[in-house]
Amino acid sequence: MSAVRTVLGDVRPGDLGVCDAHDHLFFGSPRLPGQELRSGAAARAELTAFREQGGGAVVQWTPYGLGRRAADLPALSRETGVHLVAATGLHQAALYDEDTLARLRGRLAEVFVAELTDGIGTSGVRAGLVKVAGGFHALDAHARWTLAAAAEAHHATGAPIAVHLELGTGVLDVLDVLCGRFEVPPHRVVLGHLNRSPDLVTHRQAAESGCHLAFDGPSRAHHATDWRMPEAVRALADAGFGDRLLLGADTTTAAARSVNGGPGMPYLLRRVRPRLVEAVGEELVRRILTENPGRAFGTEWRR
Template sequence: MTEPFVRTVLGDVLPEVLGRVNYHEHLFQVSPLLPGEELADEELSRAEAVDLVAAGTGAMVEATPTGLGRRPDAVARISRSTGLHVVHVTGAHRAAHYGADDSLLTLDEDRLAERFIADIADGFAEAPGVRAGVVKAGIEYWNIPAFSRRVLTAAATAARITGAPLMVHLEHGSAAHELLDLLEAEGIAPSRVALAHVDRNPDPLVHADLAARGARLGYDGWARHRDWPDSMLLDCLTRVVGTEAGRRAVILGGDVARASRYLSYGGIPGLGYVARRIVPQLEERLGVEVASGILHDNPASWLTFAAPSPT
């Protein structure tokens, strides 16, 4: 496409067709860090996607990267049957999500970049014709160890060459500025980067500084009342969007990621929680126009491919 586009599992689409976007969820995931929480049943995951659409969401990012039970073929079938636009990630998570003998952990930046670029440009090896539209990486709590640095360097290379956006897992919301510094040194503008879990450090002053740099602020810590009430995140978000940069920065997700929390797998609250519980409060606090920017304009802008830059 010559026009601006977002790369979904069913092909490239115009950003404006996405509707409300949930920037961070999982339809499939298997991780040694989450035993017994496997998301691996296509029909149950399809049912969860149906509920997400029924709750008013038009698009989501499937944030399961390499080696964690991703099923891009099944995601494409779910997208086609439900009408839900799905953007799938490539990339890799932090090392803790992989077994110690996983060969992925031994790959250098070049080999990792080749994998990520192929997923975006050519399609997943396990699902020919289905292509990724975001590159994902992850860091530790106040630490960017060797594997994470290799993944980040490879992710930056893939993003420059293909124009794809990036998502980076921040452990407990830490090291956001340091991460942006690293990526900027690799030629990636902060506006191309979604800081996943930045709200796990619910500091509106830090968030405002990150927004001023242009970064996308991923608020995805909802329904974790054991750790913080939703109202605390809403208060933080409200202060951040009081600035012009903040209004352009905030994006919403849920990152539920556990079978015990999916309705279709027998748990609660389900993928529809953000749309049903948080969005109405957002609209009441901020008004429909500002909420629309957070739910559509900001994530659509982030997901839109940039002009490739091979250098």
């Protein structure tokens, strides 16, 4: 039976409620010094604010080595009443030091599988997806290594694979590797940041493959992509791909949290949802937020 693997155990896909399909409660990147998401109190406040807007679930895409704080997630889920999904995986090479990458050589898929089945570190919290990353319009050797390990972990466990697309690019290269070379079923792949490159032709090609497409996070630099996002969602819905669409807030810095004056998780429901209702109608937006995440992150777990 299909299930979504949350930090409190497996749940039925239909029990997620309104879902933020791509976000971060804890995260730290060397590209964003001084803006780390480290505060447990701030994470709790952000989840509470999301819950007050009607939110029911958050999929945290923070992978290995970037401050996941997996041991803190179960208590946050219980205290706020929000389902949480944790991630294993590996981001781009620039986010890690050489010692970290050296320790993972030859055993990356093994680490992913262990975190999906046994738990992350000593926390006992099992990851519910593998998060990896592509590059800007291309795939370097690191990206191909991590995609290969993610595919191996999928075939061992059934886990869904979520992919950070750098500025929304490299879509077809990622699918060629994951679904072509490594034969991952497309419906087990979630492509992130499609909103950052509003190429409607590529979006449609990706949707035709059978994968899920995530539109996640207000822009910090390319503001034209924000007002074009409803157009992209409408184009995919009109083409019959409304069941492949996901929405997320992708909060990656402390300043971006709503409790610090930024948009944060609540913005997804407070502003993005009504804007999309205007574009594609209330019923489709309801399904994008409540039904599609269960299909994307629910799977027949093998281990």
